[in-house]
Amino acid sequence: MKKQVIISGLMLFSLFFGAGNLIFPPILGHTAGQNMWIGMLGFALTGxxxxxxxxxxxAFYDEGVESVGNRIHPWFGFIFAVVIYMSIGAFYGIPRAANVAYEIGTRHILPVHNQWTLIIFAAIFFAIVYWISLNPSKIVDNLGKLLTPLLLLMVALLSIAVIFNPESALSAPKDKYITHPFISGSLEGYFTMDLVAALAFSVVIxxxxxxxxxxxxxxxxxxxxxxxxxxAILLGMIYFALAYVGxxxxxxxxxxxxDILTYNSLRVFxxxxxxxxxMTVILACLTTCIGLVNACATFTKKHVPKFSYKIFxxxxxxxxxxxxxxxxxxxxKIAVPLLTLIYPVSIALVLISFANMFSTFRFSWAYRLATVITLII
Incomplete structure (x- = not known):
C-alpha cells in the first residue's frame, strides 16, 4: 500500500499542477524579488x-463534493456540487486548460496558428483525455506512474537549469510586494482557486x-x-523553484x-x-483535464446511474x-462570475467542515451563517 500512497500522491500533484499553477509563481517571484520567500509563504497558505x-x-465525510454542502441541506449539497463541477469542470476548467495548452504550449512549436490547427490539436488532446479517462480504476496508475513523472521531469529540468544558471541576483521588490509581501502572496494563491479544484478532484483519489x-x-x-x-510537498518544492526562476x-x-518561463527556456536551452x-504546459493541462473529466463523469454517473461512466x-x-x-x-462570462461567487462560500464551508471533524456537534448554524455572510460580502 505504500507504493499506492506514493503513486496517488504523484497523481494528485499532477491534477493540481495545471497551467495556471505553472505561471503564477514566476511572476510572483519576479515582482517580489528579495521578498519572494515571504510572498511564497503566503502563496503556500492559500494555494x-x-x-x-x-x-x-x-475523504473524511466520504460523500464527494456534496459532503461539504450537505451540512446545510441535501438539496443545497447537490446544487453546490453541480455548480462546482460545471464551473471548475465542464464549462470552464476543461476547455480553458485545453485552450491554454494550445495557445501557450504550441505558441513557439507550430509554424501556423489558425482555426484548423486548433481543431486538430483539440481533437488529439481530447482523444487522449478520453482514452486515459475510459477506465477510472486505472486513472491513478496512468497519471501517477506515467504522466506525472514525465511532467515532474520537464518542470525540474527547466527549474534546475535556471537555478544553477541564474541571470541576476534577486532584485528589490516592486509594487505591493514592497510593504505587504505575505498578504500579496496569499492573494495570488487564492486566485489559483485550487480549493474548488480540490473539491472536484478529491473523489478521484x-x-x-x-x-x-x-x-x-x-x-x-x-x-x-x-x-x-x-x-503538497511536491507542489511546494516546484512553486518555490519556479518563483526563484522569476x-x-x-x-x-x-x-x-x-513570458518569464519562455524567456528562461530560450536563455538556458x-x-x-x-x-x-x-511540452511542460501541454502535460500540465492534459493531466488536469483528465482529472476533471473523470471527476465530472463520476459525479454525473452517481446521480444518473441509468447511463455508464464511459458515456459521460x-x-x-x-x-x-x-x-x-x-x-x-x-x-x-458566465463561468468566471459564478466561480468567483462560489469560491468564498467553498472556503468557509471547508474550514467549518474541517473544524467539525474534531467535534461531536454538527455546527449546522455555523454552515448556514457562513454561507449567508460570504454570499452577501
Whole structure:
C-alpha cells in the first residue's frame, strides 16, 4: 500500500499542477524579488494548505463534493456540487486548460496558428483525455506512474537549469510586494482557486483507493492524508523553484509568468527551450483535464446511474472539445462570475467542515451563517 500512497500522491500533484499553477509563481517571484520567500509563504497558505485541507475533509465525510454542502441541506449539497463541477469542470476548467495548452504550449512549436490547427490539436488532446479517462480504476496508475513523472521531469529540468544558471541576483521588490509581501502572496494563491479544484478532484483519489479494495473509511482517510502530503510537498518544492526562476530573472517587460518561463527556456536551452516549455504546459493541462473529466463523469454517473461512466466521460470530452474550438468568450462570462461567487462560500464551508471533524456537534448554524455572510460580502 505504500507504493499506492506514493503513486496517488504523484497523481494528485499532477491534477493540481495545471497551467495556471505553472505561471503564477514566476511572476510572483519576479515582482517580489528579495521578498519572494515571504510572498511564497503566503502563496503556500492559500494555494497549497487550503486545497490539502479540502482533500482531507472530502475523504473524511466520504460523500464527494456534496459532503461539504450537505451540512446545510441535501438539496443545497447537490446544487453546490453541480455548480462546482460545471464551473471548475465542464464549462470552464476543461476547455480553458485545453485552450491554454494550445495557445501557450504550441505558441513557439507550430509554424501556423489558425482555426484548423486548433481543431486538430483539440481533437488529439481530447482523444487522449478520453482514452486515459475510459477506465477510472486505472486513472491513478496512468497519471501517477506515467504522466506525472514525465511532467515532474520537464518542470525540474527547466527549474534546475535556471537555478544553477541564474541571470541576476534577486532584485528589490516592486509594487505591493514592497510593504505587504505575505498578504500579496496569499492573494495570488487564492486566485489559483485550487480549493474548488480540490473539491472536484478529491473523489478521484478516494475512489482510487476504493478500486484497490479498501472499504474502511478511516484507513482510506489515513492513506489520502499521506498522499495529499506528498502532493503538497511536491507542489511546494516546484512553486518555490519556479518563483526563484522569476526572482532571478533580470528586470524586463514581462506581462506574466508565461513570458518569464519562455524567456528562461530560450536563455538556458536555446531553441530546444521552446519544446521543453511547450511540452511542460501541454502535460500540465492534459493531466488536469483528465482529472476533471473523470471527476465530472463520476459525479454525473452517481446521480444518473441509468447511463455508464464511459458515456459521460465521452460527453464531457466532447463538450470540452466544442468549447475549446468554438470559443470560450461567452461561457467565460458566465463561468468566471459564478466561480468567483462560489469560491468564498467553498472556503468557509471547508474550514467549518474541517473544524467539525474534531467535534461531536454538527455546527449546522455555523454552515448556514457562513454561507449567508460570504454570499452577501
Amino acid at each position: 497549497i494548505l487550503l486545497p490539502f485541507i479540502t482533500v482531507i475533509v472530502v 478516494v475512489n482510487g483507493y476504493k478500486f484497490k479494495g479498501l472499504t474502511d473509511r478511516m484507513k482510506i482517510l489515513k492513506y489520502v492524508c499521506f498522499s495529499g502530503l506528498i502532493a 526572482a532571478s530573472t533580470a528586470p524586463g517587460n514581462f506581462k506574466d509568468g508565461t 536555446g531553441s530546444f527551450g521552446n519544446i521543453v516549455f511547450g 466521460a465521452l460527453i464531457f470530452s466532447i463538450i470540452g472539445f466544442l468549447f475549446t474550438t468554438l470559443g470560450l468568450e461567452m461561457i467565460l
